[in-house]
Amino acid sequence: MPGQQSEVTFRFLAEPTDVNFGGKVHGGMVMKWIDQAGYACAVGWSGAYCVTASVSGIQFVKPILIGDLVTVRARLIHTGTTSMHLAVDVQASDLRTGERRLATSCVMVFVALDRPDGRPTAVPTWTPRNEEDQRLQEHARRLMEMSKAMEAQVVAMPSEPASD
Numbered sequence: 767m768p769g770q771q772s773e774v775t776f777r778f779l780a781e782p783t784d785v786n787f788g789g790k791v792h793g794g795m796v797m798k799w800i801d802q803a804g805y806a807c808a809v810g811w812s813g814a815y816c817v818t819a820s821v822s823g824i825q826f827v828k829p830i831l832i833g834d835l836v837t838v839r840a841r842l843i844h845t846g847t848t849s850m851h852l853a854v855d856v857q858a859s860d861l862r863t864g865e866r867r868l869a870t871s872c873v874m875v876f877v878a879l880d881r882p883d884g885r886p887t888a889v890p891t892w893t894p895r896n897e898e899d900q901r902l903q904e905h906a907r908r909l910m911e912m913s914k915a916m917e918a919q920v921v922a923m924p925s926e927p928a929s930d
């Protein structure tokens with residue numbers, strides 16, 4: 767039901783097909799998992815089809831190895847009118863030792879649409895439930911300001927068409 771579930775967690779094993787030539791899970795695969803968990807969280811909250819609008823501050827802190835138990839958690843930290851800001855983190859656990867480490871984290875913005883090729887549509891408002899939520903919401907607001915400044919810089923960056 768929209769406006770009820772503000773958090774989604776995926777858990778699975780890192781498989782041999784996920785790794786790069788050095789034997790570690792490649793960044794593109796981790797980004798795919800992040801996008802999927804974020805999408806599930808945003809759709810669950812809004813009850814609408816959602817698109818990824820931005821991914822900020824992605825950090826690959828520690829590698830993920832084949833056989834690690836991967837936990838991807840996406841949680842809502844701010845809602846605008848049609849946008850949902852999510853903190854996403856990826857933890858990897860060595861099942862043999864129980865050692866658990868933060869592998870990747872980022873903040874994503876999803877926008878709800880009234881239909882897959884439609885226009886942005888309003889989402890239920892999320893309200894912080896405790897002090898940690900309030901801190902995360904502040905963080906999301908600050909990131910939003912920084913992203914706007916960065917977006918202007920990226921748009922202003924000179925670029926030449928790629929050569930064939």
Ligand SMILES: CC(=O)SCCNC(=O)CCNC(=O)[C@H](O)C(C)(C)COP(=O)(O)OP(=O)(O)OC[C@H]1O[C@@H](n2cnc3c(N)ncnc32)[C@H](O)[C@@H]1OP(=O)(O)O
Nearest residue numbers: 801805816817818819820845846847848849850875877886
């Ligand atoms: C499921 C998938 O992975 S989809 C694949 C990847 N994603 C896409 O293809 C999305 C491509 N982008 C788009 O379609 C459009 O830019 C949209 C739908 C994200 C926004 O459309 P716009 O016409 O700019 O809408 P509008 O200006 O009304 O803004 C709507 C909301 O998006 C937010 N928004 C727009 N661009 C961005 C951005 N780059 N970063 C963060 N938020 C953004 C706005 O702040 C606004 O939020 P609010 O309603 O809470 O205030």
